[in-house]
Amino acid sequence: MFWLFAALAVGGALMCITRRSPVASALWLVQTLFSLAAIFVLLDAQFIAALQVMVYAGAIMVLFLFVIMLLNLGRGSATDMRGWTGRLVALALGLLLVTELWVLVRSPLASPLQLPAGTLSRVAQEQGVVAVISDSLFRTYLVPFEVTSVLLLAAIVGAVVLAKRRL
Amino acid sequence: MPLDLTTPGGITLALTPELVLTVWVLVLMLVAAWRHRDAGVQREVGLLTVIGLVSTGLAVAWLWAQGATPVGLPAMMALDGFRFATSLVFLLGALLTVMLSLGYVDRERIQAPEYYVLILLGTLGMMFMAGAADLVVMFLGLELMSVAVYVLAGVNRRSVFAAEAALKYFLLGAFASGFFLYGIALVYGATGTTNLWLIHGRVLELGLGSNVMMIAGIGLLLIGFGFKVAAVPFHMWTPDVYDGSPTPVTAFMAAAVKAAGFAALVRVLHQAFDGLPIWHGAVWWLAVITMVVGNVIALAQRPLKRMLAYSSIAHAGYLLVAVASGSAIGSAAFLFYAVVYTLMTIGAFAVLAAAGTGGEQGVLIDDLNGLATRRPWIAAAMTVFMLSLLGFPGTAGFIGKWYILSAAVDADQRLLAVILVGASVVSAGFYLPPIMAMYMRPAPSAEAHQATRIVGAARWAVGVMAVALLLFGFWPNRALDAARRGGESLRPATLYTLGR
Numbered sequence: 056m057f058w059l060f061a062a063l064a065v066g067g068a069l070m071c072i073t074r075r076s077p078v079a080s081a082l083w084l085v086q087t088l089f090s091l092a093a094i095f096v097l098l099d100a101q102f103i104a105a106l107q108v109m110v111y112a113g114a115i116m117v118l119f120l121f122v123i124m125l126l127n128l129g130r131g132s133a134t135d136m137r138g139w140t141g142r143l144v145a146l147a148l149g150l151l152l153v154t155e156l157w158v159l160v161r162s163p164l165a166s167p168l169q170l171p172a173g174t175l176s177r178v179a180q181e182q183g184v185v186a187v188i189s190d191s192l193f194r195t196y197l198v199p200f201e202v203t204s205v206l207l208l209a210a211i212v213g214a215v216v217l218a219k220r221r222l
Numbered sequence: 223m224p225l226d227l228t229t230p231g232g233i234t235l236a237l238t239p240e241l242v243l244t245v246w247v248l249v250l251m252l253v254a255a256w257r258h259r260d261a262g263v264q265r266e267v268g269l270l271t272v273i274g275l276v277s278t279g280l281a282v283a284w285l286w287a288q289g290a291t292p293v294g295l296p297a298m299m300a301l302d303g304f305r306f307a308t309s310l311v312f313l314l315g316a317l318l319t320v321m322l323s324l325g326y327v328d329r330e331r332i333q334a335p336e337y338y339v340l341i342l343l344g345t346l347g348m349m350f351m352a353g354a355a356d357l358v359v360m361f362l363g364l365e366l367m368s369v370a371v372y373v374l375a376g377v378n379r380r381s382v383f384a385a386e387a388a389l390k391y392f393l394l395g396a397f398a399s400g401f402f403l404y405g406i407a408l409v410y411g412a413t414g415t416t417n418l419w420l421i422h423g424r425v426l427e428l429g430l431g432s433n434v435m436m437i438a439g440i441g442l443l444l445i446g447f448g449f450k451v452a453a454v455p456f457h458m459w460t461p462d463v464y465d466g467s468p469t470p471v472t473a474f475m476a477a478a479v480k481a482a483g484f485a486a487l488v489r490v491l492h493q494a495f496d497g498l499p500i501w502h503g504a505v506w507w508l509a510v511i512t513m514v515v516g517n518v519i520a521l522a523q524r525p526l527k528r529m530l531a532y533s534s535i536a537h538a539g540y541l542l543v544a545v546a547s548g549s550a551i552g553s554a555a556f557l558f559y560a561v562v563y564t565l566m567t568i569g570a571f572a573v574l575a576a577a578g579t580g581g582e583q584g585v586l587i588d589d590l591n592g593l594a595t596r597r598p599w600i601a602a603a604m605t606v607f608m609l610s611l612l613g614f615p616g617t618a619g620f621i622g623k624w625y626i627l628s629a630a631v632d633a634d635q636r637l638l639a640v641i642l643v644g645a646s647v648v649s650a651g652f653y654l655p656p657i658m659a660m661y662m663r664p665a666p667s668a669e670a671h672q673a674t675r676i677v678g679a680a681r682w683a684v685g686v687m688a689v690a691l692l693l694f695g696f697w698p699n700r701a702l703d704a705a706r707r708g709g710e711s712l713r714p715a716t717l718y719t720l721g722r
Contacts, residue, residue, distance in 0.1 A: 155438065159408070162434040168414040198233065198298040202350055202362040205244060209343040209366055212251070213373035216336045217388070 064090035088112040223288040239281040246274030254335035271338040296355040303711035305353035308485040312348040315478030321683040344370035352485035357416040375467040387466030402446025408439030418494040450483035454515040464531035473571035476534040477564040505546040513539030513645040547633035554709025555629040559622040569607040569687040592665025603688040612653040618694030
C-alpha cells in the first residue's frame with residue numbers, strides 16, 4: 056500500500072514540475088496531495104489526512120486555480136531554468152538532498168526516544184484521534200498557536216499595505 | 223517572583239511585555255483604520271507608537287525588577303536577564319527608528335499609518351525570537367519579524383528600488399526560513415524535543431556529539447541564521463536591500479533585525495548546543511570571512527548608504543567573534559555591543575537620511591564636503607558615530623570591541639582577536655573619509671547643505687545617541703555590569719533528563 060501511494064505522490068510531483076501549462080501542473084499537484092493524505096492514514100493519523108484533503112487538496116488548490124485563471128497564465132511561458140549552469144546547480148542540489156536523506160534514514164535513532172510499536176494507534180483508540188492533536192495544540196503548544204495568529208495578522212496588514220490601490 | 227509557566231496565570235505574567243505590545247498593535251490598527259482620511263492621523267499614530275514602545279519597555283523593566291524566574295522547566299518562553307536585556311535593545315532600536323521616521327515619512331510622502339503598526343509587529347517578533355525557550359516559538363518570532371520587515375522595505379510604493387528590495391528580501395528570506403525550519407526538524411528528529419533546555423539535557427544524556435542528524439540540523443540552523451544576520455557568504459541580498467529600502471527602515475534592519483538574529487543565535491548555541499563543541503569551528507570561520515570580506519568591500523564603496531550596508535556586514539563579523547567564544551563573557555560582550563551598535567548605526571543612518579532625498583541612494587561620501595562649516599552639530603554627531611563604528615578610544619564602540627576581544631582571548635581564540643584588530647584597522651579606510659570630507663574639504667557651493675537638516679523628534683534622537691555613545695565610552699561601568707548579569711543568566715541551570 057505504502058509503495059503504491061509513494062509512487063503516485065512522486066509521480067504526481069514529477070508531472071507537476073514538468074508540465075508547461077500551469078493548470079495541468081496544479082491538477083497534478085492535487086494528485087500528490089491526495090497520495091500524501093493516504094500515507095497519513097497509513098501512519099494512523101486520520102485527522103491529519105482529513106485536514107490534508109480539506110485544506111490543501113481542497114481549499115488551497117481551488118485558490119491556486121482561481122489565481123492562475125484570473126491572471127490568465129494559461130499560455131506556456133518561458134521556463135525559469137535557463138542554460139546549463141542553472142540545470143547543473145539544480146542537479147547538484149537535488150543530489151545533495153538525496154544523499155542527505157539517505158544518510159539520515161540510515162543514522163540510528165537514540166533508543167530512549169523510540170516509541171514502542173503500536174503506541175500511536177493505541178493512544179488514538181483510547182482518546183480519539185482529534186483529542187490527541189487538540190490536547191497538544193491547545194495545551195502544550197498554546198503559545199505558538201497564539202503567536203501564529205499574530206503572524207497571520209501581520210501578513211494580512213502587510214498584504215493590504217503593499218497591494219491596496221489607494222490606502 | 224517564581225512563575226510556573228505551565229499554568230495560564232504564570233504564562234500570562236511571563237508574557238506581559240509581549241501582551242502589552244500586542245494590545246498597542248491592535249489599538250493603533252483601529253486608530254489608523256478609523257480615521258483614515260484625516261491628514262494628521264499618520265503623525266498621531268507615530269506618537270502613539272512611541273508611547274506604546276515606552277510602556278512595553280516599562281513592562282519589561284517591571285518583570286526584570288520583580289526577578290521573574292521559572293519554576294521547573296521553562297516551557298515556550300524563557301525568563302532570564304538575557305531575554306529582558308535583548309527585549310530592551312529591540313525596543314530601543316524601534317523607538318529610535320520611529321523618532322527618525324516621524325519627519326522622514328512626511329518628507330518622502332509615504333502615506334501609510336500602517337508603517338508604524340508594522341514596526342511594532344516586527345519588534346514583537348524580535349521579542350518572541352530572542353525570548354523563546356522553544357524552537358517553534360523562535361521560528362514563529364523570526365517569521366513575524368521577517369514578514370513585517372519585508373513589507374517595510376517596500377512601503378514606499380512609488381520607488382522602483384524599494385519594490386526590488388522588498389521582493390529580493392522576501393524571496394531570499396523565505397529561502398533562509400526554509401533552511402531554518404529544516405534544521406529545527408532535524409534537531410527534533412535527533413533529540414525528540416524542541417525545548418532548548420531539554421535539547422541541552424538530551425545532547426549530553428544520549429551522547430549526540432557526533433550524531434549525523436544533529437550536526438546536519440545545526441548546520442542548517444547556522445545557514446538560516448547566517449542569512450538573517452547577513453554573515454558572509456550569506457550576505458548577497460544585504461547591499462541591494464539596504465540600499466533600496468527607505469533609510470529609517472534600513473536603520474531598523476541594520477540594527478534591530480540583526481540584533482534579534484544574533485540574540486536568537488546566541489541563545490540557541492550557548493544554551494541548547496552548549497555540549498556540542500562542533501559549532502565553534504563553523505562560527506569561527508564564519509566570523510573570519512565576514513570580517514575580512516565586509517571590511518574589504520566596504521573600502522571600495524563611494525555611496526554612503528552602500529558603505530554603511532557593508533559596514534553592517536563587517537559588524538556582523540565582530541558580533542560573531544563574541545558568539546564563537548561560547549562563554550558567558552561572550553554573551554555579555556554581545557549584549558553590550560548590541561546596544562552600542564544600535565545607537566551608532568541608527569545614528570549614522572539618521573545623518574544620511576538628513577543629507578539626501580528620495581531614498582538617499584545618490585549621496586556619495588564626497589557630498590558631505592564642508593558640512594562642518596554649514597551644519598556643525600550634524601557634522602559633530604556624524605563624527606561621533608563614525609569614530610564609534612571604527613572603535614576609536616573614548617567612544618562606546620571602543621569599549622564594546624575591547625569587551626569582545628577579552629571574550630575571544632578568554633576563550634583562547636587569540637588568532638580571532640588578532641584578525642578582529644586587523645579588520646578594525648582596515649575599517650579606518652572607510653570610516654575616516656566622511657570625517658575628512660566634512661571637516662577638511664570646502665563646501666562645493668554657497669547653497670550646499672541648505673537642505674540638510676534634522677528636525678523634530680529626530681533631532682532629539684540623534685543628540686541622545688551621540689551623547690550616549692560618548693558617555694558609554696568614558697563611563698561604561700554601569701552598562702557593562704548590566705550586560706554581564708544578562709550574559710550570565712543565559713547558562714542552562716539544571717540538567718533535564720528523559721526521566722525528568
